[in-house]
Amino acid sequence: MGRELSTGQVLYGINNIYTVEVDGRQLQCRIKGKVLKTERNVYNPIAVGDYVSLQGDPHSEGVGWIVERRERTSSLIRWNKKRNAIQVLAANADLLVCVSSTQSPPFRPRFIDRVLVSADRLQPLIVINKADLAVGSDIKDRIRDYRKIGYPVILTSALSGKGVGELRRRIKDRLAVFCGQSGVGKSTLLNRMFTGLDLAVGNISAKYDRGSHTTSFASLIRAAEGFRFIDTPGIRELEIAGVDARDLAFYFPEFVPIAENCSYPSCRHVDEPECAVQQAVEQGMIHPDRYESYLRIYEDVEAFAQAFPRSPYA
Numbered sequence: 060m061g062r063e064l065s066t067g068q069v070l071y072g073i074n075n076i077y078t079v080e081v082d083g084r085q086l087q088c089r090i091k092g093k094v095l096k097t098e099r100n101v102y103n104p105i106a107v108g109d110y111v112s113l114q115g116d117p118h119s120e121g122v123g124w125i126v127e128r129r130e131r132t133s134s135l136i137r138w139n140k141k142r143n144a145i146q147v148l149a150a151n152a153d154l155l156v157c158v159s160s161t162q163s164p165p166f167r168p169r170f171i172d173r174v175l176v177s178a179d180r181l182q183p184l185i186v187i188n189k190a191d192l193a194v195g196s197d198i199k200d201r202i203r204d205y206r207k208i209g210y211p212v213i214l215t216s217a218l219s220g221k222g223v224g225e226l227r228r229r230i231k232d233r234l235a236v237f238c239g240q241s242g243v244g245k246s247t248l249l250n251r252m253f254t255g256l257d258l259a260v261g262n263i264s265a266k267y268d269r270g271s272h273t274t275s276f277a278s279l280i281r282a283a284e285g286f287r288f289i290d291t292p293g294i295r296e297l298e299i300a301g302v303d304a305r306d307l308a309f310y311f312p313e314f315v316p317i318a319e320n321c322s323y324p325s326c327r328h329v330d331e332p333e334c335a336v337q338q339a340v341e342q343g344m345i346h347p348d349r350y351e352s353y354l355r356i357y358e359d360v361e362a363f364a365q366a367f368p369r370s371p372y373a
């Protein structure tokens with residue numbers, strides 16, 4: 060590869076060295092100087108899945124420089140509170156596979172609701188893994204509700220193989236990003252679907268009933284013809300970035316037709332009187348857990364807007 064530009068896709072990045080796939084070859088790349096335009100408040104300018112323009116290094120084979128990032132068709136972002144910046148978890152994916160577990164670690168619908176709000180321009184798929192362990196009535200109740208409001212849900216077991224065939228069918232020919240808390244079984248599910256993949260899997264801490272953060276960086280993997288996906292490290296929480304509080308109700312599809320009947324035209328559905336959403340919760344038409352998620356996320360998106368008042372994401 061010479062001085063001319065070529066295009067590739069970022070498979071993973073470690074310590075500012077990005078492995079980029081170009082015409083089936085992998086190049087080790089760095090970002091060239093300050094050429095790359097970056098958004099304010101974003102700490103990783105390049106994410107897994109990004110399409111980039113590269114310049115080859117004339118002196119070393121297999122090495123390149125990233126000079127441009129192509130526009131993204133989608134991005135999965137979060138507010139990384141520890142770094143107080145926006146983190147791009149994955150770019151250009153089609154499908155967002157939100158993996159949760161029945162137990163060990165415990166089922167967390169609150170986490171799922173956050174992921175669903177973050178699924179901007181990504182098609183969501185809820186996967187509840189570890190179906191070989193007891194599936195409580197509370198979980199079944201939530202599965203019914205998610206399906207009722209229009210989200211696809213599949214119950215899987217990476218151990219017994221239940222639901223794994225369906226998951227495989229659903230991710231075919233799409234770039235699927237797997238996300239979820241540590242220990243829910245993202246990597247185990249992927250290994251079960253593709254023999255020979257051999258992603259590292261970890262143990263569940265008996266003391267804390269959670270995973271041990273086994274997958275340490277996100278990577279785009281091509282496992283077979285028609286199967287490309289991104290395995291990501293477990294995250295404790297997905298803090299919403301870039302959603303306007305006034306728009307939040309639009310991210311809860313079951314709220315949308317009901318909210319039209321609120322008395323205040325700009326009702327936040329928090330504590331306003333004659334709020335149709337609050338009434339629908341009382342009447343059992345909106346699941347109380349979903350409304351609870353809404354209230355908590357509402358607080359978060361307001362906090363985000365205060366932290367980044369002029370951000371393109373705020």
Ligand SMILES: Nc1nc2c(ncn2[C@@H]2O[C@H](COP(=O)(O)OP(=O)(O)OP(=O)(O)O)[C@@H](O)[C@H]2O)c(=O)[nH]1
Nearest residue numbers: 217241242243244245246247260261272273274293
């Ligand atoms: N019983 C049961 N255990 C499972 C299942 N899937 C995964 N596990 C176990 O859960 C543990 C964690 O699995 P991982 O695949 O490492 O989880 P992960 O989501 O990739 O975790 P991180 O990489 O830390 O984010 C391992 O001990 C797996 O054997 C399942 O369907 N049933």
Ligand SMILES: [Mg+2]
Nearest residue numbers: 245246273274
């Ligand atoms: Mg993993």
Ligand SMILES: [Zn+2]
Nearest residue numbers: 321326328334
């Ligand atoms: Zn309202």
